[in-house]
Every structure is written in structure tokens, then in C-alpha cells.
Amino acid sequence: MDDQGDVAYYVNNIHGDVTHLTAQHGEILNAYTYDAFGNMLSAREQRVNSFRYAGEMQDALTGHYYLRARFYNPLIARFTQEDTYRGDGLNLYAYVANNPIRYVDPSGYMCEVKGETYANPKDKVVKEYDVVPYRPTTGKYGLENHHGVMNGLNKMYRDILHL
Template identity: 55%
Template sequence: MEENGKLVSFIYRGDEVIAEESQEDRIRYIRTSVLLASDAESARTYYHYASDEMGSITHVTDSENEEILNHYEYDAWGNLTAREEKVHNRFKFNGQQYDPISQQYYLRARYYNPVIGRFTQEDSYNVDGLNLYAYCRNNPVSYVDPSGNKYCKKAINRIMDARNNGNADDE
């Protein structure tokens, strides 16, 4: 991919970005179910990521002095409502890559446009109903879709369902 006039390559493990490389730098990403940290070889900088219950990045901190460098807030659809950035960060809503040129998120299977609250490509799995472009059954307050393939209940909803009903199955 060309970004700011330079070629950037991504290295994946499964469907998660674990590194990006350009002529000037290599950045590694440390992940569990969410993005935890990154380091840049050229600058020897290490960053930690804080995320909310949706996996959306809310803060990026410098690991050396624990200063908050970036702060993000989102509406339910993933539109940035507050943004302070001192360092470049491509991962935002649902912990996925944001493309500032198209103003869309790459959710691994397809692109999502938070302004219209829809995917811009059809659902190739066709499991979420008749609307092949719908994001989270048009209910991002209760559901999340970080892969672009299938919505699922947010973790807090699954916990509450399990507590109240004795199971945590998705609908």
C-alpha cells in the first residue's frame, strides 16, 4: 500500500496485523483479543494501547514515562467525536485500521463507513439477514463486528445474558 508517498507493507498472523514495514521503519504490534502495544525499531519507541469494551482504542501511552499521547472518543457508529494525537496511530474503532483518505475502517473482510453506518461491500457470508451492507443489524449499541463478517453481542451483553438467563449465546 502506498501511504504519504512511500510503500508500506503489512505482515499478518491469521487476519490480524502484527507488523508494518516501510523503507524507514518496522513497527511490530502485540495483540491478544485487542491491540496491547507496539514498538518502532528505528526510534526505539514503545507504546501501550488502552481500549474500551468494543476493542476501540481510547488512549495511546508512551511506555517510558506513561504519558497519554493520543486520546479518542467515538459515537456508537465509530465516528470520532474527540481526537487528540501526538503520534501516528492507524488503529481506532473496534481496534481496526482507519483509512483517513476514504474515511473508512478496514474490518479485515470489508470496509465500513461510519458516516453512513454501513459496509461499502456486500456481506460475502450472507448470514446477517437480507441487508448485505448493514453494520451490526443497525444496532451498534448492542453488537460489534470487528471482522466485517458477522456481528456478535458485546462482551458486557454476553455477561449480563449469562447472569440473567444462564447462557451467553448470540442471537
């Protein structure tokens, strides 16, 4: 609601990006498009709005997004402070495991996948598919076949781990 009492509504895409701000009767007030890492490609604004990429608040001065624990800079596709949680790889500045199409990071600490939070996105695959990271007997990465999980998931596992 603005200072005149006019109400506006946020319209988000599946990633959570604010794509439009509409007036009470559906008129489009603001429209935004972004690239995958949150850089603004186009913006048309009639009303001041700070909430944008992934539904997060953007600092008007720096252009960085505030993710509670730290700030994310879309120009370099990295956080500007180190991650205090050490379990998400060697790059302590990485944003969403360098995969902003699949993940979001609303806290600044962990990737989130469709409402589930993991400090490390690989944990989701290990948890759900009983992945064996390395089998010394065969010398291969993959899934335990005797658990009834299809080997077709091996490709997904390799994609996530970038093997």
C-alpha cells in the same frame, strides 16, 4: 515502537475502541472519542496511529475501517460492499445489525457478542433460551414455558428482533 525505539501502549474501552495511546511511563500521547457508529468526535495525537474504533485499522484517506472481508464507513453506518453471507437479513450492507453498542464485527462477516460469533445475532437468543419464533396455537412470539425459562426474557427477544 516508533523509529526512535519509543514504546507506546493501546488503551481500549469495553467495546474495543482505542481511547488512548500512552507512553512507557503512562503519559497520554493520543486520546480519541467516538460516537456509537465509530465517527470520530475528538482526536488529539502526538503519534501516528491507524487503530481506532473497535480496535480496527482506519484508512487515513477514506476514513473507512478495514474489517478484513470488507470496509465499513462510519459516516453512513454501513459497509461499502455487500455481505457475501446471505443469512443476516435483507440489508447486505448493514453493520452489526444496526446495534453497535451491543455488537462488533471484526471479520466483516458476522456480529460478535462478548467473544461469541453469530452470523445472525438472533441465533444467540434461539440457541441459549430455546426461543420459539412463532407459536401457531397462541399466535404469539415467545419462549417455551415448559423449558423453565422465565417469560421476562420475552422482552429481550422482542427487542433483538425489533418486534
